[in-house]
């Protein structure tokens with residue numbers, strides 16, 4: 001190792017130590033306070049974020065993510081990093097990366113990832129329409145002009161008409177059930193947009209470092225709550241959905257590069273660190289990895305952000321002496 005390299009590492013080490021001071025903790029806390037004030041004064045519940053009963057964190061929605069991105073004077077740049085369009089298997093999956101590019105600094109300040117796929121409950125299933133008691137097709141409609149029902153030929157039905165009090169028709173309406181959506185291809189664009197939206201929300205949370213204020217899963221939670229109150233939703237189906245979610249998570253992991261996995265692992269260790277000394281050692285470790293180009297500048301910045309948060313957490317747990 002050359003003298004110059006040693007010097008740089010030494011500087012990084014000093015910086016790592018210098019970072020953990022009361023002043024830094026206070027500055028970070030002050031910045032978080034300002035951001036929390038902005039959130040409370042400028043962001044609208046129901047539009048920018050949602051609150052789901054039974055969860056402790058509000059969920060950041062797309063308009064809120066856009067506001068935060070604007071607040072930091074960033075422009076989102078999206079890239080489709082993974083795409084599956086399998087018409088035979090009715091499988092559509094997209095993963096976006098968003099980079100939040102700061103216009104004044106000319107640098108990427110944060111990154112986010114978002115995936116969506118057609119095996120998610122909301123895309124995979126649909127409610128069946130009532131079936132005609134005569135032909136069994138899902139083409140039974142309420143008549144507009146007179147009380148009663150008809151089986152619409154235009155929708156592939158037999159044209160039969162039924163009285164308003166027809167017991168078989170009533171049973172057909174009661175029997176609507178969750179069925180596999182055999183036409184998810186028409187949802188491909190919706191799924192793609194969802195992946196993009198999730199990436200932006202993920203990126204905005206990373207950018208503003210507000211993951212302790214917001215979570216990102218409003219729709220998923222709503223989905224879960226609907227499931228909980230739905231009689232049709234059997235345990236077996238829930239298990240299948242969970243399996244799908246696990247597979248999707250696995251696919252997301254496969255998409256991660258070695259350096260992303262490394263960062264995730266370092267972030268995990270930071271979250272478990274018990275004192276400032278342990279954090280300092282971790283920071284020294286990743287500063288070296290950055291120096292050796294095992295992780296890039298954006299990733300280092302991301303880790304610095306987590307470091308700030310962990311320092312703040314320790315600051316709350318054990319007040320500086």
Ligand SMILES: [Zn+2]
Pocket residue numbers: 132133134135136137151157158159160
């Ligand atoms: Zn019919």
